[in-house]
Amino acid sequence: MKNLTSFEYPDQLQKELRKAKKLEWITLVYLISVVVLMYLVMGSSQAMKTAWLEDALSTLPAISFLIAYRFYNKKPNKDFPYGYHRIYGIAFLTGSLALFLMGSYLLIDSSMALIKAEKPSIGSIFILGHQVWMGWMMIGVLLYSSLPAMWLGYRKLPLAKKLHNKILFTDAQAQKADWTTGFAAILGILGVGLGFWWADALAAVIISFSVLKDGFSNLKDAVLELMDRHPVTLEDKTKDDLVNEVAQLVNTWDWVEKAGVRFREHGMVYFGEIYIIPHQSKKTDFEKARNQLKNYHWKIHEVTLMEVREIPDYLVTAPNGGSRRNN
Template identity: 40%
Template sequence: MNSSLPDELRGVMREAIRLEYWNLFWTATIIVAMGLVLGQSQTMKTAWVEDTLGVVPPIMFLIAAKMELKGRRSKKFPFGFERVNGLGFFVAAVALTAVGLLLLYNAVVALTAAEHASVGSIVLFGKDVWLGWLMIAAQLYSLVPPMLIGRKELPLAEKLNDKLLHTDALMNKANWLTGAAGLAGIIGLGLGWWWADSVAAAIISLDVISDGIKALRSATAELVDGSPRALSSPRLSEDAQELEDRLLEEFPSATIRLRETGRLIRAEVHGVHPPAEHRHPRQYWPKEKSRAWRLAQVSFIPPVGD
C-alpha cells in the first residue's frame, strides 16, 4: 500500500473510526441535554463548554485517519501524511488549553465580583419544578457515555500508538471529575452558597488546562523533531528508550537520534558505516515484533571524511 498507515493497523483504525463516530453522536446528545438546562449557573455553562470542546479530538482524529488511510505519497508529500495525526493532536491541545484558560478567567471574575447566581423553577407538566433537579439529571447523564466510550478507546489508542485518540480516551474516562464538580456547584447553589457555583467552574477549568498543557508539550515535541514521547505524558517513550539501547548495543560508538512522525519512529545512526548485510528497519526493533511497525526507517551517517 502507498498510504502512510502500516497495513497491520488498517483494521484497528477502521474500528477506531466507527467508535469515534459513536463518540460524536453521544457527545451531541449530551451537549443538547446540558444546553436545555443551563440557566444562570456558571458551573453548567463551564461544563457545557467542556462537553462542546469534547468534539474537537474525535473530529481531528477522523480527519487525520481519513488522510492516513486514503492519502498517497507524492512529489509534494514524499512521506505521505505520517505527521497529520500529530498536527491534529497539536490543534486539539491548543484548543483545550485556550478554552481552559478562558473558563478559569470567567470563574475568577465571577468570584471576584461576588456574582450571586440563582437557580429558578420551570413549569413542567403543569407543576413547578426546581431547575436544579434537571441540571443534576443532565450532569449524571453526561457522565455515562464518555466513561463507556473512553474505556473502549484506550486499548485501540495503545494498539495504534495514537496520542490524539489516547488523550480523548483519558478525557472521557476522567469526565467524572467534571460531573462531580458540576453536581457540587448545583447543590451548593440550592443550599444558598453563591460561591460554590464559581468554585466548581474553576475546578473544571483547571482540569481542562491540565489536560491541554500535557497534550501541548507532547504535541510540540513531535512537531520540532523531539525524541518520541509516551502516549499519556511528555515523558520519553519506553519504546524509544529501548530502541536506542538496542542500537547502541550493536553500534556502541554511534550517536543515536530518534524522532517521531505521527505514530512512526525514524532513527539516525551517526558516526558509523551501515552493516554489510541489508536489514529491514523492523529487524532492529527491540521489543515484541507485533509492534515493529513503529520503526519506519534506520539511516546510517558515516563519520565525516570517510
C-alpha cells in the first residue's frame, strides 16, 4: 500500500504546471502595469474607474495560484492529516468572495452615477506642442489591458483543464473574455466624446454587472466544492465520468458481488470511499485493489475500501463490466 504522502502531478503534467506558474507570474507583472497606466489616465470617467478596479481585482487569481503553489503538496501531518490540497479551494473561495463583493459595490456606485446624471469630463493634454484628447489615451490603455489578457487567457485554458485547477481555469476564462470589458469602456468614452454623458455610466454598469455575475458564479462553485459535492468537470460543471469509471472497474473484480463509490474534491485531487459486498466464496484482496485504484488515474489520491452488507443508495454503482482509462 502507498503511504499518504504529498501530492505530485505525474511526470507528463509537471511541465504543464511549470508553464502555468510562469504564465501567472507574467500575468501578475502585466496586470500591475495595466493598473498603474489606467490610474494615470482614468480622470473622472466612471467606466475607466470600474475597469481599473476590475483589473486590480484580476491580480487576485494569479496571487492566489502562486501562494497555493507553495503549499499544496506539503506532506500530511498530525494537524492536517489529509494534507494541504484544499488550499486551492480556499484561495478560490476568497477570490470569488472578493470579486462578488466588489462587483456589488461597483454596480451600486455606477448605477448611482447614472441616476444622479453625473456628467464626466474628459480633458486634453499637450504632447510635443499638440493638443491631444485624453479619451484617445484612455482607449489606448484599454486596448493594452484587453488584447494581451486575451492571449494569456487562451494560453492558460488548456493548462487549467489538464491540471484540473479551478483558480487557473476561472482566471483563464476571465482573461479570455476581457475584451468585453475593454470594448464596453471604449464605447462609453467615445459616447462622452460625442456628447452622450450617460454612455460612460452605462458602460460602468455593464462592466460591474459582468464582475458581479462572475463573482456569484465562482462563489457558488467554491461553496459547493467545500460542501463535498460530487466531483464535476471544470468547463461544463457536469459530473466527472471518472467516478462512474471507477465504479465500473471495481465491479469487474471477480471477488466483488456489488460495490458503491463516492469521491470528493480536495483541490485538484479526489479522496473517496468504496463500499464492497464481496462474494462469500471468493478471497478478498483489498491491498491489491487499493493500489490498482490509486494507479488508475492521477486524480485519485486516496481511497478507502470497506466491506459492508448493503450499499447506500446515494453511492455511484455500476453493473459488471467496466472500462479502463489510460493514465
